[in-house]
Amino acid sequence: MKYSIKAPAKINLSLDVLKKRDDGYHEVEMIMTMVDLADRVDLALRVDGKISVDVSEGFVPSDERNFAYQAAALLKKRFRVRHGVHIYITKRIPVAAGLAGGSSDAAATLKGLNQLWELGLSLDELAELGAEIGSDVSFCVYGGTALATGRGERIEALPSPPPLWVVLAKPPIGVSTKDVYGGLKVDKAKPGNTKAMIEALHNQDAQAIFSLLHNTLEDVTLRLHPEVKRIKEQMKRFGADAVLMSGSGPTVFGLVEKESRVNRIYNGLRGFCDEVHAVRLIRSSDTCPNTDENGML
Numbered sequence: 001m002k003y004s005i006k007a008p009a010k011i012n013l014s015l016d017v018l019k020k021r022d023d024g025y026h027e028v029e030m031i032m033t034m035v036d037l038a039d040r041v042d043l044a045l046r047v048d049g050k051i052s053v054d055v056s057e058g059f060v061p062s063d064e065r066n067f068a069y070q071a072a073a074l075l076k077k078r079f080r081v082r083h084g085v086h087i088y089i090t091k092r093i094p095v096a097a098g099l100a101g102g103s104s105d106a107a108a109t110l111k112g113l114n115q116l117w118e119l120g121l122s123l124d125e126l127a128e129l130g131a132e133i134g135s136d137v138s139f140c141v142y143g144g145t146a147l148a149t150g151r152g153e154r155i156e157a158l159p160s161p162p163p164l165w166v167v168l169a170k171p172p173i174g175v176s177t178k179d180v181y182g183g184l185k186v187d188k189a190k191p192g193n194t195k196a197m198i199e200a201l202h203n204q205d206a207q208a209i210f211s212l213l214h215n216t217l218e219d220v221t222l223r224l225h226p227e228v229k230r231i232k233e234q235m236k237r238f239g240a241d242a243v244l245m246s247g248s249g250p251t252v253f254g255l256v257e258k259e260s261r262v263n264r265i266y267n268g269l270r271g272f273c274d275e276v277h278a279v280r281l282i283r284s285s286d287t288c289p290n291t292d293e294n295g296m297l
């Protein structure tokens with residue numbers, strides 16, 4: 001028995017850090033949405049009970065450090081599953097990029113194994129399990145567009161943004177999420193306006209969404225890596241309607257309303273970055289070709 005699942009990347013339309021908690025995490029308020037750039041996760045049943053992982057990119061760990069491995073190990077232990085699984089991950093999402101690639105692979109693995117191992121868990125139960133692997137995994141289980149609070153694991157669905165193009169550009173540096181949160185001075189951080197962004201989504205108001213893009217972590221990463229600022233400036237100069245760094249970075253995304261501008265921005269940035277992608281936002285009304293509502297291919 002085999003399953004293939006799409007594991008899409010996320011971007012943060014807004015990210016506010018409210019306070020540092022006693023457990024070392026930060027209390028956040030973020031609006032996240034999925035984009036149509038996805039890894040592919042293939043699951044094949046193993047009757048010997050073992051869990052194994054292979055990844056198309058050799059530098060991504062394929063042992064217990066892999067988030068997809070951790071998802072399988074968590075389900076196997078919690079539900080005393082006899083079977084095992086071989087997980088093959090075809091990476092398309094840039095790694096350590098602020099796009100939640102590993103978290104999305106974990107979420108896809110949870111959803112796929114729920115079918116493969118016939119566990120009968122609800123999406124809410126899978127999202128709760130996902131939070132044990134990482135703060136972004138719960139959102140990736142639900143997908144779509146959502147408000148995430150707590151340390152990122154409390155999810156409330158929101159309307160999708162209006163149809164937009166997204167150009168993603170990742171400079172050739174990796175950023176540690178832990179270091180970026182660690183470098184933030186919460187009391188000095190500029191706040192965004194989550195309430196107004198939610199209203200803009202309800203109103204399908206692209207101009208308001210552009211003006212309300214906000215990421216508290218951006219200043220920290222920009223200080224550590226000035227090249228991220230240069231990519232932001234170039235993306236704006238080539239014609240993006242609005243630009244922001246996603247998550248803890250270093251990927252910069254540009255939102256673009258007019259399709260005619262996308263090629264110019266994409267080609268312009270290719271001169272500076274190897275990893276550039278022009279994709280669409282995934283809207284909840286869109287059906288991904290050849291997939292069901294769980295992203296199963």
Ligand SMILES: C[C@](O)(CO)[C@H](O)COP(=O)(O)OP(=O)(O)OC[C@H]1O[C@@H](n2ccc(N)nc2=O)[C@H](O)[C@@H]1O
Pocket residue numbers: 012015024025026027028030098100103133134135136137150151152177178181182247248
């Ligand atoms: C930056 C974002 O990607 C935005 O969506 C997330 O907030 C981070 O999510 P993530 O990568 O799944 O993060 P985790 O793997 O849970 O945590 C990595 C590290 O980031 C820091 N961290 C993460 C989430 C959070 N709300 N506060 C934190 O301070 C902690 O030091 C933690 O040890």
Ligand SMILES: Nc1ncnc2c1ncn2[C@@H]1O[C@H](COP(=O)(O)OP(=O)(O)OP(=O)(O)O)[C@@H](O)[C@H]1O
Pocket residue numbers: 060061065066067068089094095096097098099100101102103105106136177247248249
């Ligand atoms: N399936 C996976 N895909 C990519 N990286 C993984 C995976 N599993 C574990 N990792 C490890 O996790 C680290 C972070 O990778 P990932 O691509 O998830 O970062 P990210 O996009 O910045 O995440 P986030 O946006 O959630 O903070 C990598 O350096 C890699 O060693």
